[in-house]
Amino acid sequence: MARQDLTPEEKARGGRNIALALGLIAFVLIVFVTTIVRLGANVFDRAPI
Amino acid sequence: MTGLAAQPAEIRPAAPARWQDYFQLLKPRVMSLVVFTGLTGLVCADRPIHPFLGAVAILCIAVGAGASAALNMWFDADIDGKMRRTRGRPVPSGKVQGADALALGITLSLFSVGLMGMAVNWLAAFLLAFTILFYAVVYTMWLKRSTPQNIVIGGLAGALPPAIGWAAAAGTAPLNAWLMVLIIFMWTPAHFWALSLYTSEDYGKAGVPMMPVVKGAKSTRQQILVYSLLFVPIAIAPAFTGLGGTAYLAIACGGGLVFLVLALRLLRSHAGEQLMDVRTDDGLYGVKADARDARNLFAFSIVYLFSLFAALLAEHALGLGAL
Incomplete structure (x- = not known):
């Protein structure tokens, strides 16, 4: 269905769904990069064996 | 509720x-x-x-x-x-x-x-x-x-x-962090009460006990001056606690002086006194002339707080030393 055929309710819902999806993707990326950053710091801080 | x-x-x-x-x-x-x-x-x-x-x-x-x-x-x-x-x-x-x-x-x-x-x-x-x-x-x-x-x-x-x-x-x-908190905390009453002197007809209608609604405009203007007198020295204090430098001291003193002058002018004005009339008659919002001093303090309070924090931010980002 073309976007111009959607009702205002469907358009609004689509926009909300996209915003929610982008928010979730951003959250996943933040957690992933945070893990890498914190893990990396700890690896470099590790005393040599 | x-x-x-x-x-x-x-x-x-x-x-x-x-x-x-x-x-x-x-x-x-x-x-x-x-x-x-x-x-x-x-x-x-x-x-x-x-x-x-x-x-x-x-x-x-x-x-x-x-x-x-x-x-x-x-x-x-x-x-x-x-x-x-x-x-x-x-x-x-x-x-x-x-x-x-x-x-x-x-x-x-x-x-x-x-x-x-x-x-x-x-x-x-x-x-x-x-x-x-x-x-x-x-x-x-x-x-x-x-x-x-x-x-x-x-x-x-x-x-x-x-x-x-x-x-x-x-x-x-540490204490310097809480000094920054104290600056905003002491800035808030003068900032919001100046605003409420020319918007409190709305609060009155909604039953929110803002200071001008409960104690009247004159008492609010007096309290604004008291809080301003307390706030300005606190705003200058970071220059002497190792937090702010020369630029901060200049902005805090110069801006603080303007802040106090505006608070004094507001005290001498009649800002907010026509609000009782406005609250009893929805058609009367003609308080613009009297509210000018309140608006001036409200607007300058935003500029002053922004300047204080911008000075701190710039000094520390650029590595400029404290006094």
């Missing part, structure tokens, strides 16, 4: 809720000020923090501020609907249901505090959680409707972001 079951019956969705309506629940303009003061605290800590983790800390502060704003809009929908300034907000205008605003506020609160704790540190997370709870519960649900000291005590919530930012970078919150 606003509750899930206590929404005004006339509120009906005017149009399907768009994502922008949910974004408006977060009070983005207030959020930007909180981000600025939080960033200043983070930079002033002078401790190395990974840029990404610093960005996450600022994001958490912003989202936490947005969460408390959403909780505020959920609870205050009844009085927001009675005031001209706020009746267009998403909940009273019917664009977003109260339950949805509540759910968004709780979700973002948990997200911001949890992420701050896991990604940055738990002291910063605790301070952020305290800020959200203080604003949503102590200020919104209790103080705002019960005492004319509402914005004095409730101002603590808006003052805490520099300490959160400092704690995020350093893992501690």
